[in-house]
Amino acid sequence: MHLGRGFIVCLALALLVAVPAFAGGGAALVFVCNQDAATVSVIDTSSNDVVATVPVAFAPAGIAADREGATLYVTHPERGEISVIDAAKRQVVRILKVGGTPFGITVSQDDTLFVSDWNNNTVMAIDPQSGKELRKVVVGHSPAGIVSSPQGALVIVANRESNSVTILNATTLGIAATIPVGRAPFALTVSPDGTRVYVANVQSSNVSVISTQTLSSIATIDVGHMPYGLATSIDGRRLFVASQSTGVVSLIDTDDFRILSREKVGRFPEGIVMTPDGSRAYVANWFSGDVSVLDTASGKEIKRITTGGGARSLAVASSSARSAEHHQ
Structure with a gap:
């Protein structure tokens, strides 16, 4: 199987719901998945400089951090593997051989990995130490972006080729609801209070807003062509x-869904993450191989950082995180 440059899509899975509440208070690091370069760049948010580059296996896709920001997990759809990166050592410390086509990834409150399998149309719960499959459920066709709710009770996945979102019970992987959205849903994120899910629909150029209380779509926001990444x-x-x-990032008011501003960034922007203090957003620009730093109050770009070829997804970790070997 070969998904190709235009099809292996790195996800912005470490969105706000996955931003760790860091113990130790160190400055945040942003880890950038560079698909074409087969590397992960490490940006120190205190200086906005690249301070390390971590080689990984061919065609990295999704990236997510654990809740303490000590460990990063990178999926490789074409290899059936997940690379485990120690945030403090800034190196790959082990490989989880999970099989299938692991694509999107998120980490639950208890550090269980939830992974979407693009070709097999499933979501897997995986042990982060051994890579052993704990549970699996069939969802829609071509599951892509996947996130967990802030309280950890729910796992939500976007089914790109089924034009739907599946909401799962995180403990059992039982299906709570499958909700129709726009065309080709890809990335998603959950509001900080856990009451809303925002879904980027690539082909219909809009964002669906889902209530986790009623398990239904409550609004649709028209945005620019091909929305591929979002964060609150x-x-x-x-x-x-x-x-x-x-090549634009839109800033939207979530009360009335007005577009407040549009900011030009790099070429083909995708993943977005927030710093833990909420002051900055980092946007991966796929075609220009760089990351735009936005001021979250104004939505304006304040710096652009060169990373590596095919920068597509990001995750946040702590510069003072303990070594993953001691954290386990």
Whole structure:
């Protein structure tokens, strides 16, 4: 199987719901998955410089951090593997051989890995130490972006080729609901209070808003062409949406869904993450191989950082995180 450059899509899975509450208070690091370069760049958010580059296996896709920001997990769909990166050592410490086509990834409150399998149309719960499959459930066709709710009770996955979102019970992987959305849903994120899920629909150029209380779609927001990444502000009052084909990040008011501003960034922006203090957003620009740093209050770009070829997804970890070997 070969998904190709235009099809292996790195996900912005470490969105706000996956931003760790760091113990130790160190400055945040942003880890950037570079698909074409087969590397992960490490950005120190105190200086906005690349301070390390971690080689990984061929065609990395999704990336997610654990809840303490000590460990990063990178999926490799074409290898059936997950690379485990120690945030403090800034190196791969082990490989989990999970099989299938692991694509999107998120980490639950108890550090269980939840992984979407693109070709097999399933979501797997995986032990982070051994890579052993704990549970599996069939969802829609081509499951892509996957996130867990802030309280950890739910896992939500976007089924790109089924135009739907599946909401799962995180403990049992039982299906709570399958909700129709726009065309080709890809990335998603959950509001900080856990009451809303925002879904980027690539082909219909809009964002679906889902209530986790009623398990139904409550609004649709028209945005720029091909939305591929999104994240909410720390207070949940703003939504950032990256539109790939226009190279723009839109800032949206989540009360009335008005577009407040549009900011030009690099070429083909995708993944977005927030710093733990909420002051900055980092946007991976796929075609220009760099990351735009945005001021979250204004939505304006304040710096652009060269990373590596095919920068597509990001995760946040702590510069003072303990070594993963001691954390386990």
